[in-house]
Amino acid sequence: MKDVSVFIQNLYKLFNDRKIEEIIVHMDEDVKWANGMEGNFVYGHDGVREYWTKQFEVIQTKVEPLTIDVESGVIKVHVHQVVHDINGTLLADQLRDHYFRLKDGKIIEFGIRKSEVEDAGWTFDN
Template sequence: MSNQFEPIIEKAYNAFNERNIANCLSTMQDDVQWSKAWEGGYISGHDEIREYWTRQWTEINPKVLPVGFDERENGSLEVKVRQTVKDLQGNLMFDGFVKHIYTFQDGLIKTMDIELVEN
């Protein structure tokens, strides 16, 4: 199933994996609400996301690859993601799947939440 927001999501993940924060933030509303999976809780806005990712990348090396899209009945977009997290020495810390749940406003990401994938 193709979704109108898949190109935005692809751009965001590619930019994240390239550590291009500005390009990634260009896919988001200024007041975006973002889940802090690494620390818990939520952050809001570009400045908080930039600070969170910058701090995160000094401790871990995450890569995220979208592998499936599913539009939910409420209009949100569920993106199944393969997430690989290594420490800075290259040791594998996590390799598995999670769901990132997005809502959009005016063609940009408004919220992102995370759900565990049930086995």
């Protein structure tokens, strides 16, 4: 669990520092990644790169992991997410549950849930 926690905390630090390429190297080439802005998913390194590039042009997001749990091969990260528009206006200050699945040390899937109440398992959705 300690290694997983360090791995996940590092990912969020890289995300908050906008180090896209340093995160992508930890993803499988065919990663399935939740698109939190528009819904649905993006796929692969290019899909995630394009999604984050567009996202960082219009909003400033800071996401801090609060708890990290592993159950049945799924990493659940309860996060505090603060979102501002590009001018600094607060758009959201919320708690979310993020889910990761790994294979051979690489992220193969990422999902988002709004709250634990909606969680009927670990299926990934927006």
